Amino acid sequence: MTIQIDHLHKSYGSGAEAHEVLHDINLTIDSGEVFGILGSSGAGKSTLVRCINLLERPTSGKVLIDGRDITGAKGKELADVRAGIGMIFQNFSLFQQRTVLRNVTFPLELNHTPKAKREERARYLLDLVGLADLADRYPSQLSGGQQQRVAIARALANNPSIMLCDEATSALDSTTTAQILDLLRRINRELNVTLVVITHSLSVARNICDRVAMIDGGRIVEMGDTEELFANPQSDILKTLIADAKVENHRHKHDSASSDNPTDAPAKEEVK
């Protein structure tokens, strides 16, 4: 589905305490696209993405999904909007007291799907994310990558057409990150889910996004096709980040011969 954000502002607090964290955001994310929102810590990425599923209400401006203004949605309309949008997080946010299977059935319990049906759906999704054998485990018995796969399966339970991924690979090592990004790509292509990928990592944006918006201090400073943006950055912040990443990559190549665990090395090209 198409997501349109129109003159969106968001402030926290009110009166003298009011603090605007998003300033006049305008963007259109096309149906079926993998769209990146790239920026450093505190730039406003999470706030922006939380305005898409109305976990936060914009202070002014609009959010339209397939042309329908959802900004004021309440009650059943709000529940329907949220059911159509899956979300995953950096810390996975699984229910620790529930098995893998019952984490995935949870959204289907909320909308009163019959038990047999929700278990069938959960098993199908666990198979899709490669965890069919782990249905009866608890989250603490899984690796980080496996936990994020459970979270992805849970996010897909209601067959959403949009998935919001807020720093979904930031807690994972580089090998696991690559595997999760492959899975997200497959979900985008095979299930035709529009992905909004929030990240502070240049390499994640480059790996998976069709287009990227660079956000700094609550403003979009540039936006475009990923390859073109990285080949020809216009904003000072993106120019600096790319230059830093080149230096670090160069250094990393020289270091890696002596590194005892290169795959677990933290990504070096991250926004500081």
Ligand SMILES: Nc1ncnc2c1ncn2[C@@H]1O[C@H](COP(=O)(O)OP(=O)(O)O)[C@@H](O)[C@H]1O
């Ligand atoms: N619930 C909140 N109340 C007040 N300020 C907040 C709240 N959430 C975020 N902020 C502030 O908004 C700004 C943007 O935060 P956030 O959207 O989390 O950025 P990012 O995800 O890019 O790191 C930060 O200055 C943060 O402190």
Ligand SMILES: [Mg+2]
């Ligand atoms: Mg954030």
